[in-house]
Amino acid sequence: MDTIASLFSFITTPVSWIIVQFHKVYGALFGDDSGWAWGLSIVSLVVLIRICLIPLFVKQIKSTRNMQVLQPKMKAIQERYKNDKQRQSEEMMKLYKETGTNPLSSCLPILAQSPFFFALYHVLSSIASGKKIGAINQDLLDSAREAHIFGAPLAAKFMDSADKVASLNADLLDVRIVTAIMIIMMSASQFFTQRQLMTKNVDLTVKTPYMQQQKMLMYIFPVIFAVMGINFPVGVLVYWLTTNVWTMGQQMYVINQNPTPGSKAQDAYLQRLLKSVTSHGEVRGRTRRKMVKGIVAKGSDRNDIERKFITSLAKLGLAAQEDGTVQKSETAVADAEGQAHKRQQPKRQTKAKRQTTGHATAGAKDAESSAADSKTSLEKQDAPQDSKPKPAGKPASGSSRQAKSGQRKGPQRPKHPSKK
Template sequence: MSLDWIYWAISWILLLWHSAWDAIGVSAGTVLGTNWSWILAIIFLVVTLRVILFPIFVKQIKSQRAMQALQPQLRALQEKHKGDRETLQKEMMELYRKEKANPLMGCLPIFLQAPVFIGLFHVLRRLDPINEGKTRYGWTVDQFESATHARLFDVPIAGKFGSSAAELARLNASGASVKILAGVLVAIMIATTYLTSRQMILKTGWAEDPQQRMIQRLMLYGIPASLLVSGAIFPIGVVIYWVTNNLFTLGQQQWVLRKYPPPPTPSRLPRPGESSSRRTTDSRNAAQPGRPGRQPKQEAKPAGRFGRAKTTAAQPQKPAVDSRALAPKPGAKPVKPKKGRPAKRQG
């Protein structure tokens, strides 16, 4: 299948934005050794693409919310079919079909952006003086020559980290400066690619589905690691596109996740007849070491004369005194009280 239609579409958007910046005078000369009209054309190619794909991005977020809501049922299926992977996969596929959830929806925006990346890579790779007079995809000779000599900080955007000596000579570029700028941009590309995946996983959590978790690990570690090798063959203009796309994604994800936060995921499934307040109390007590459960409160003792609580269990009670035993016996002489002290009143 021919990909010429992709090359034509990318060229049309790129040239349209370059003409727009050229019309307002941005392309007149260079500032800081940079032809900003072409740099801005690449940046706004990203903006155009992300605006077109925004509805797909919203569907991606909704699909991730649906997958989160299915986590308890997925855990139950994993416990039920532990050791039977084939049956587990069938049950999970049936659950996805019933609930209209698609675990692959999270990768759809990347799949849709892949043709754009391939098209831009192909178009910018042709920016070589050896191809002068062989313009394609709607480029004029003047546009081709302008893009071929376009620079970012005196480094041609058609150059790459792995450019050969012959390519550098045709582009009139220094090998050291190309490698330094390309190396810095590739490092930023790898870091921002990792951060975009990490941002989403931190907000939504790791998936319970093994297939979905494998995709998350591939996005988080696999793609950034692959860029260590493939980044050497990307033209600087393509790396600019990738970095801009990652920065746009970080901002877009932050806005969407703040406006539509993911639902809280319960730590465990409730037991039959167990209330939510009881589960919350048990979880709090379990989190504190040395407290397996909440002890019943002891009843408060009434305060004594001097504000100290009376104890009934720790101290033995004094035997009660019989007042009748202290009374004088019939016929006995009354006992005279000592002088200076009032006589005790007999009861």
């Protein structure tokens, strides 16, 4: 790690100078040797760096969304040219160029932040070793070595021996408790950040290998941070925990204000927007108008969530305009009612329900047939009997049919001579 950190020694002096300037401010409030003065100096360094990285963070969001949209096309290219790797790479580069997507843009914030991280690690390691570095002179070095955060020195590590911790005027148990809590918080914040991205801000209609990779990273990254964290000084843990919390809050803001199309976050955002439009009769805010403008511009390419939003506006008698505003429209109401009428179709019954309905219908028919037969028999009993005797040679009408119910009605065809 020291070899890697030395590669970023060109930025060690600027990082140490920034920490010293923040320490002067917080030292006047909490005291020069206070752990709060040095700890808040590191936190302020993180905030300053992350503010400078906001443009790269915006590029990261755009690149991540473009990669999600391109996943089906990339998969098609891979299947089409699976036996020609060179042609596959050429088509991939052509796709990136046409869409203006850079796969490395999603890693830009981490790559840009890495030099500051290693420079800070190198500074804290030098403090632990009692060596002057960058803008930290001997007086500041002694002050930093005396600074403790909840009983743990800034330069102490979880894996340090009792003798090394004692040289920093601290107790080994205090150091391990503080570092363990910070490692757990650091890993948990990393997991929550990744989980928030996967559960709320991913287009659920597109199932791609990219989503599976993100799910794997959601569990792998916290483990990596936990393993690496036991070798980080307390000051570096403060730095990394602060940057994780910043990332989590920044991502939460982006999810709420600019969600990915087709995600649960977009559904929640459009529901809030619909309530606002219902209350005020207009789209308030530049960001919201920009969202509505983008939905209108998509036309027939809207996803189900966006179509639902447009239909809900139509039911209120409102129509979204190309500039992101809404206006009253009677035509929109008629179209919404017509679409709703078309969608109203009888629900298909399950097999069990169909069988139950069939048995009930058959039972009703049998009951009606029985009632009719009973009525007929009663009418026959009540009818007066004929006093005239019928001729003896003539059997009663229908008697032959009753004797042989299987015979056909009317005159019977003579049997073939060969049949007896």
